Amino acid sequence: MTSNNSYPLHECVFRDNLKQLSILLRSHKYDIAQKDIHGNSPLHLSVILGHKDCMHLLLAHGAPVKSKNVHGWNPLAEAISYGDRNTISLLLRKLKQQSRELLEQRRPQLLQLLTDLxxxxxxxxxxxxxxxxxxxxxxxxxxxxxxxxxxxxxxxxxxxxxxxxxxxxxxxxxxxxxxxxxxxxxxxxxxESKVYQRLSYEQSDVELEEEVDILMxxxxxxxxxxTKPITFNRSQSGWLFRGDKRELVGSFYADFYDVGGVIIESRKRREHLSDEDIQRNKSAVESISKGSPSVDCFPTQRRPSLPRPPESVMTWEEYSGAERGRALTLLGRPQISKxxxxxxxxxxxxxxxxxxxxxxxxxxxxxxxxxxxxxxxxxxxxxxxxxxxxxxxxxxxxxxxxxxxxxxxxxxxxxxxxxxxxxxxxxxxxxxxxxxx
Known part of the structure; x- marks a missing residue:
């Protein structure tokens, strides 16, 4: 069982103790990106539980939006499930901002490497x-x-x-x-159209809200x-006399390998969707299978926020002591997942x-x-x-x-x-x- 004192930032968020969270963050002694036993960061918990003041404080201190828990969900995914439109917009904007800042940090080194190539x-x-x-x-x-x-x-x-x-x-x-x-x-x-578009680092409010509509x-x-158990074994060729496969690819000789142990794990959640949403999305996928992909499969009107999920009855002690990953489905809106x-x-x-x-x-x-x-x-x-x-x-x-x-x-x-x-x-x-x- 995990000690309750191992994740002080998480505990403050879980208990919605904004004052203590602020004190801990100002001390600079704690890692704001630390993940608990379920892979949740403090920001994850603030979004899942709807503790907005804690969320705003964490974001002001640079809490990463890209961080994923053990099931692969980042705080933005949890915000979509929770269904508060303003929270989704805020996290989406922060995610893009943090990605941009990371790329800008790498930019001078990247340009030098390209020039040297x-x-x-x-x-x-x-x-x-x-x-x-x-x-x-x-x-x-x-x-x-x-x-x-x-x-x-x-x-x-x-x-x-x-x-x-x-x-x-x-x-x-x-x-x-x-x-x-x-x-x-x-x-x-x-x-074909003889037009160009600069890839802006900043989205307009209209573009951002359209993206929120699609997410919702x-x-x-x-x-x-x-890829933890990944293996590479030399591919074999020939009927009577089999040997390692080596062939020309373009104008270069290459050794062929069979890749083993790679597993694709995909998860889908739709507890935030209406029956109409599910049917519309299904029709869009079916149109692709018939060779006619649709680009207008989402409604044009603004999506309203969803009703709040039911309050969690789980205690901090139960959450922090639960089996790894098990508590993720017991917080927030009841999950409908595949x-x-x-x-x-x-x-x-x-x-x-x-x-x-x-x-x-x-x-x-x-x-x-x-x-x-x-x-x-x-x-x-x-x-x-x-x-x-x-x-x-x-x-x-x-x-x-x-x-x-x-x-x-x-x-x-x-x-x-x-x-x-x-x-x-x-x-x-x-x-x-x-x-x-």
């Missing part, structure tokens, strides 16, 4: 697949062409956003310019990738001839995190891989969908045209072209 052209192909019948037929694929010059990156792509309910396709270009201020460094171009109308979803665990079978082809290092790839992908599928690739490549560069790799991007990413070409170039990193003069600005970015 050398200029290059690279192609990588995305091929999305699903184990759900018929879905693979209509999933998108994409060949990205990436140009890098100094601290500038250009990505030509047909896919900018992808989720269970919709995807954005077209003739698109992403520009990153590390030589200008952060506010002007990220731009998306729609080459959708399942709360978390996907965790468990869990799925699926073994992820994958292959990876590692090439020691490829002229880029994995660390260089990770630095480049950090710039591209605004494109969600690139973010998934970055998360997966951070694993401890066999020797070489992952020239072909299977990446889980959604609970039922994986992507096979193939690096088809790579050339160092010293003659890349600087004009490729500028917005064409005949393009006009449209600040709402890419509404989900």
């Amino acid at each position: 050398g200029d290059f052209y690279m192609e990588l192909h995305w091929d999305f697949q699903s184990w759900v019948p018929l879905v693979s037929r209509i999933l998108p694929s994409d060949t990205c062409r990436i140009y890098k010059k100094g601290a500038q990156i250009r990505v030509d792509t047909t896919l900018v956003d992808f989720s269970e309910m919709k995807w954005q396709k077209g003739d698109l270009t992403f520009l990153f310019d590390g030589t200008v201020t952060a506010e002007k460094s990220l731009v998306f171009l729609d080459n 109308s959708s399942d709360i979803v978390t996907v965790n990738l468990s 869990e799925m665990r699926k073994m992820f079978k994958a292959t990876v082809a590692m090439s020691e001839d490829f002229p880029m290092e994995v660390t260089d790839l990770l630095n480049m992908l950090e710039v591209l995190t605004s494109m969600k599928h690139f973010n998934k690739l970055r998360d997966f490549v951070q694993m401890k891989l066999p020797p070489g560069f992952p020239i072909k790799i299977d990446v889980p991007v959604l609970p039922t969908i994986t992507a096979r990413v193939t690096f088809q070409a790579f050339q160092f170039r010293d003659n890349i045209n600087p004009a490729q990193f500028t917005i064409p003069s005949d393009y006009r600005e449209n600040s709402s072209r890419f509404r989900d970015l």
Whole structure:
């Protein structure tokens, strides 16, 4: 049984003791991000229990919104379940602010690493697949062409956003310019419509409230990738005389490995949804399976706050002494949840001839995190891989969908045209072209 004195910040929040919480925070002796036995931070508890004064005080002292508990939920997810619109808006804004500040801290180092890498052209192909019948037929694929010059990156792509309910396709270009201020460094171009949108670090109030509406109308979803027991075994080829599989991928030889022990754990919660919400979301998913994804599957009117969840009868002693994770379903709104665990079978082809290092790839992908599928690739490549560069790799991007990413070409170039990193003069600005970015 855990000692009740092990988590003094948590206890203050649980008991809604704002005065004592303030004293402890001002002492700077306690870790505001500390997780208790259930993985909850003090901010988690303040949101789950509806102790708003404690929540505001914690956020004022920099409590992290991205922190996840043992079931994979962050405070924003718990706020959606609780259903208070103002709390959801506040945490969403704080989450974006904290992510921006973290990236800005890394920016000088990242720009130096990009500059030192050398200029290059690279192609990588995305091929999305699903184990759900018929879905693979209509999933998108994409060949990205990436140009890098100094601290500038250009990505030509047909896919900018992808989720269970919709995807954005077209003739698109992403520009990153590390030589200008952060506010002007990220731009998306729609080459068909000849418009561009600067990826603003700050959302307007209207855009933020629209995102809150979507969150309040959708399942709360978390996907965790468990790689603790991961194994890499050399793939075998041949019929009579079997041996380690080694093949050309593009123009580079690569050793193939079977990846074992990767488990995708996904959880969905919908206790905050009405029957109408659930039916509308189901219809949207069905439209995708028929090849007609909908981009207007959410209501346009503002969602009101939900009634408060019932008050918890659990005591601090019961909470802090409960079995790990067990108390998470006994606080807040009664959960309506669904869990799925699926073994992820994958292959990876590692090439020691490829002229880029994995660390260089990770630095480049950090710039591209605004494109969600690139973010998934970055998360997966951070694993401890066999020797070489992952020239072909299977990446889980959604609970039922994986992507096979193939690096088809790579050339160092010293003659890349600087004009490729500028917005064409005949393009006009449209600040709402890419509404989900």
